[in-house]
Amino acid sequence: MPEARTLGEAPGPRGHWFWGSIQERRHNPLHLFIRAHQEYGDLVRLRMGPTISLVSVSSPELVKHVLVDHADKYGKPSGLVRDAWPLLGNGLFTSSGDFWKRQRRLMQPAFHKEHLAALAGTMVDSTQQMLARWHARPSASEPLDIAAEMTRLTLGIVGRALFSTDVSGTADRVGQALTIALAETNHRILSLGLYAPDFLPTPRNRAFRQALHTLDSVVFDIISRRRAGQTHGEDLLATLMATQDADTGERMTDPQLRDEAMTLFLAGHETTTNALAWMWHLLSHHPDVEARARAEVDSVLAGRAPTAHDLPRLRYLTQVFEEAMRLYPPAWIVARQPLKEDVLAGIHLPATPRVIVALSPYVLHRNPRLWPDPERFDPDRFSPEQSASRPRLAYLPFGGGQRLCIGNGFALMEATLITAEVLRHFRLRAVPGHTVEPEPLVTLRPKGGLPMLVEPLHARA
Ligand code: HEM
Numbered sequence: 001m002p003e004a005r006t007l008g009e010a011p012g013p014r015g016h017w018f019w020g021s022i023q024e025r026r027h028n029p030l031h032l033f034i035r036a037h038q039e040y041g042d043l044v045r046l047r048m049g050p051t052i053s054l055v056s057v058s059s060p061e062l063v064k065h066v067l068v069d070h071a072d073k074y075g076k077p078s079g080l081v082r083d084a085w086p087l088l089g090n091g092l093f094t095s096s097g098d099f100w101k102r103q104r105r106l107m108q109p110a111f112h113k114e115h116l117a118a119l120a121g122t123m124v125d126s127t128q129q130m131l132a133r134w135h136a137r138p139s140a141s142e143p144l145d146i147a148a149e150m151t152r153l154t155l156g157i158v159g160r161a162l163f164s165t166d167v168s169g170t171a172d173r174v175g176q177a178l179t180i181a182l183a184e185t186n187h188r189i190l191s192l193g194l195y196a197p198d199f200l201p202t203p204r205n206r207a208f209r210q211a212l213h214t215l216d217s218v219v220f221d222i223i224s225r226r227r228a229g230q231t232h233g234e235d236l237l238a239t240l241m242a243t244q245d246a247d248t249g250e251r252m253t254d255p256q257l258r259d260e261a262m263t264l265f266l267a268g269h270e271t272t273t274n275a276l277a278w279m280w281h282l283l284s285h286h287p288d289v290e291a292r293a294r295a296e297v298d299s300v301l302a303g304r305a306p307t308a309h310d311l312p313r314l315r316y317l318t319q320v321f322e323e324a325m326r327l328y329p330p331a332w333i334v335a336r337q338p339l340k341e342d343v344l345a346g347i348h349l350p351a352t353p354r355v356i357v358a359l360s361p362y363v364l365h366r367n368p369r370l371w372p373d374p375e376r377f378d379p380d381r382f383s384p385e386q387s388a389s390r391p392r393l394a395y396l397p398f399g400g401g402q403r404l405c406i407g408n409g410f411a412l413m414e415a416t417l418i419t420a421e422v423l424r425h426f427r428l429r430a431v432p433g434h435t436v437e438p439e440p441l442v443t444l445r446p447k448g449g450l451p452m453l454v455e456p457l458h459a460r461a
Helices: 022-027 029-040 060-069 078-088 097-111 113-117 120-135 146-163 173-190 203-227 236-242 254-267 270-284 287-301 308-313 315-327 384-388 408-425
Strands: 043-048 052-057 334-338 342-344 347-349 355-359 426-430 438-440 444-446 451-456
Touching (some): 022 029, 022 043, 029 043, 078 203, 078 254, 097 113, 113 408, 120 146, 120 408, 146 270, 146 408, 173 203, 173 254, 254 270, 270 287, 270 426, 287 315, 308 315, 308 408
Antiparallel strands (some): 043 052
């Protein structure tokens, strides 16, 4: 067997003699990753300054190696966990080891099919409230920022699903605090550790601390009122409070409930928002796909609102959403740090936080060996037949292996119901002359929002 090569011998662009590819990573990361894989193959090393190496992989086999076969040798990058900690604490996204395993076991029942089905009514109801606002607009010919609309909608849904409380109103202090806290967490993650430490009273740090304080007091208040029996709800919080560890009989403590609630809040809306925004953008540029989606809605629903029972028959709508996430995966990078040394595609990876293994759904989903004519938007790629002919880890919007997104069923159901309800009442059209560009922050957003023209199909009675 040939000896493993060192990281220094791994294929990849040399970049600047000192900075490596750090500038391009900052200015045009999607281009950097795509081009590097086209030139150097399925494993590429990108130097980020003199000490950090990003090892990017873009084949299902290498993804399987990291996320499934050798998952015990990799963990979430320590920098990512440090930056997300003030907001998410020891929640499911940031925790690790036996603690994570226990929490995952405790939380899984809340995401079972029958629990999710009970949330369908909330999802459709929140969508109807958004559509009523659209109908009531004084000027339908003014563009509307669909990215902002989707944020408000998905935030409202996840708030109601968690706590039976709508937190989406822009004047609402929770919505505002969440926006500030999320923006600061994004900023910290993207600045690779180069931000003012928490103890410095900079305006950013003060606003962040204030936002965290607001969020904590609201969440703890909801929990304590629920514990005291002052409120009731068939929501995720109720399920999380009721679940007991099968072996130990333990339940979650209040601080742990806070961390999990915050995690679900954030993980549950930012990603879904972006995926929906990209889907509306793509549909507006593919009238044939839109017509087919609309025909499915008309034939399955025949004029009524969708329910959870309709989901298996709204198959094409789900495919449209899946294809949108192929081209614009909200989590465009899934990152790991080697916790034990490993050999990946013949390259020796030392166990150090200075090596980040980047699994990029954005690149993987454009690999022409897996996805012929990859830039073409074609929801038929997700027909049962075509899906069965691909390796499972060729498609990675929700990650994979044991850390697979716990909310994937929630997100697919939510997206399908929202899409069906919107298509029943409105047509969303691109604003002529407006170009939409992806902005790869922590999630992949449409840069500067997504203005669209929103046309009612029928005048309101
Ligand atoms: C289109 C929507 C969504 C996308 C694209 C998405 C994507 C992802 C990805 C890629 C991961 C894995 C990250 C990693 O391995 O490093 C993940 C984990 C997670 N997601 Fe989602 N997600 C979505 C919706 C949701 C929703 C709706 C919820 C909850 C209501 C949720 C909750 C979580 C949680 C708690 C984790 C951590 C799971 C663990 O590590 O055990 N996500 N998500």
